[in-house]
Amino acid sequence: MSDGIIRNYISREIIRDRAVALDNETPLLEEGILDSLALLRLVVFIQEQFGIVVEDVEIVPENFASVEAISRYIDSRGDRASRLGAT
Amino acid sequence: MDFSLSEEQRDLRAAAADFARGELDRDLEARDADSTFSRDAWRACARFGIQGLPIPKELGGGGADILTTVLVMEGLGYGCHDNGLIFSLNAQMWSLELPLVKFGTDAQKQAYLPGLIAGELIGVHAVTEPESGSDAFSMRTRVERDNDCYVITGTKQYITNAPIADVVLVFAAHPDRSKTAGISAFLVETDTPGFSVSRHLEKMGLRTSPMAELVLDECRIPEQNRVGPEGAGMAIFNSAMAWERSCILAGALGAMQRQLETCVEYARERRQFGQPIGKFQAVADKVADMYLRLEAARLLIYQAAWLGQQGSAVAAAAAAKLFTSEAWIASSLDAVQIHGAYGYMRESGIERDLRDAVASTIYSGTSEIQRVILSGMLGL
Known part of the structure; x- marks a missing residue:
């Protein structure tokens, strides 16, 4: 579910009216869709939208290379929060 | 939002100012003229605990939170007229030490942090x-x-x-x-x-x-x-810049407080046309504006530090850096103007604050870049 929200945000707020095709595998960093400022904005959006704190050490290509990677990262944070809440 | 200061934090700020007044300004006029770094002052800062202040205690640091670190740097800026020394300290703390704490391996932390904290290494x-x-x-x-x-x-x-x-x-x-x-x-x-x-x-x-x-x-x-x-370079750089934007001008708050007090004292004592120059509205207005800039800058920096501790302060940090740097230059110009010809003389030390302040709208992201970040965060 998070992939749709992330894809919509990137299309609406970052790509806007540029002619860029975006799917879950589009390489956001390699293609230059996410520059450093866009990445900061996206991180703030993720924190507000999903109620998680994105640590500096987590803002790495492995977690932000594509919509799919971001979604996977958000889901893992949710899982971690659930586990912490259960203990 | 709650960044009311504890008694301990106020005491630490005052202790830093007292320490700085006693030890750090030796031969400053000559060192400024010759572009000479003071290793003695650097080591004195390490003995006081400046370089290690925001580093966790388990890594040999002071374990202070970021707001407390900001307060100590503010005290340092108030007591110490050597803005260059404070700039060098900031450069090491925010751009090397904190990235090491956040991104470094245990071996890297053990290899470098003890020396950096003790003032034996510079980075x-x-x-x-x-x-x-x-x-x-x-x-x-x-x-x-x-x-x-x-x-x-x-x-x-x-x-x-x-x-x-x-x-x-x-x-x-x-x-x-x-x-x-x-x-x-x-x-x-x-x-x-x-x-x-x-x-x-x-x-x-x-x-x-x-x-x-x-x-x-x-x-x-x-x-x-x-x-x-x-590939983590951008994350490391952004992390360092976020802290720099929030905190690097904490020392400028102390410098602006010192400037304000010096200007008030001068405006009360210096007499022209049969009365203290502070009685002339043109001078009094400058002092009022200096106070206004200082208080607004202080709130923005405290807020950015506090929000950073909560997790995110992108816009607040850019606003703090942008406003404080431009306020410091404006107040430094006012301080020179209030002191007249004496303020323009090197022996006054007042013109040195102005020269030191000018760089603040350039380093750690220019004012133009801070405005790009702010407008970007606002959706433009």
Whole structure:
């Protein structure tokens, strides 16, 4: 579910009216869709939208290379929060 | 939002100011003229605990939160007239020590943090290049893998602390990758073959903080000196910049407080046309504006530090850096003007604050870049 929200945000707020095709595998960093400022904005959006704190050490290509990677990262944070809440 | 100060925090700020007044300004006029860094003052700061203040206690630091660190730097800026020394301290703390704490391996932390905290080692990071300033990730310094080493070649410019540094966190680009995903960071010891300080740079202000150009000529860096994973350079840089934007001008709050008090005292004592110059509205207005700028800057910096501790302060940090730097220049100009010809003389020390303040709208992201960040965060 998070992939749709992330894809919509990137299309609406970052790509806007540029002619860029975006799917879950589009390489956001390699293609230059996410520059450093866009990445900061996206991180703030993720924190507000999903109620998680994105640590500096987590803002790495492995977690932000594509919509799919971001979604996977958000889901893992949710899982971690659930586990912490259960203990 | 709650950043009301505890009694302990107020005491720490006052203790830093007392310490700074006693030890740090020795021969400042001559050192400013000669561009001389004071290693004695640097070591004194380490003994007081400045360099290690925001570092966790388990790593040998003071374990202070960021707001407390800001308050101590404010006290330091109030008591110490050597803005260059404070700039050098900031450069090491925010651009090298905190990235090491956040991204470094245990071995890297153990190798460098104790010396940096004790004042025995001096360090900084190196990002800026002749062709890439605000557009930092367009850097041309290249890194290529060679078995268990990395080979780095390039030139870094306007690097604070470079002539005195023992270790530099060097950012370099992998040539076959994009500029956002292809930057890595490496701890480079300055006695590494191929590493050299090529040119010392004379500055308008902050003259006691040495600056130089660095050359890396096929420097071979062991893999264990890479900080974070390959491609984490942008994350490391952004993390350092976030703290720098929030905190680097905390010392300027102290300097602006000192300026304000000096100007009030002068405006009450200096008489022209049969009365203190502070009785003239044109002078009194300047003092009121200095107070207004100082209080607004203080709130913005405290807020950015507090929000940073909660997790995110992108817009608040940009606002704090932008407003405080421009306020410091404006108040420094007012301080010179209120003191008249005396304020323009080097012996007054008042013009030195102005020269030191001018750089603040340039380093750690220019005012133009802070406005880009702010407008971007507002959705433009």
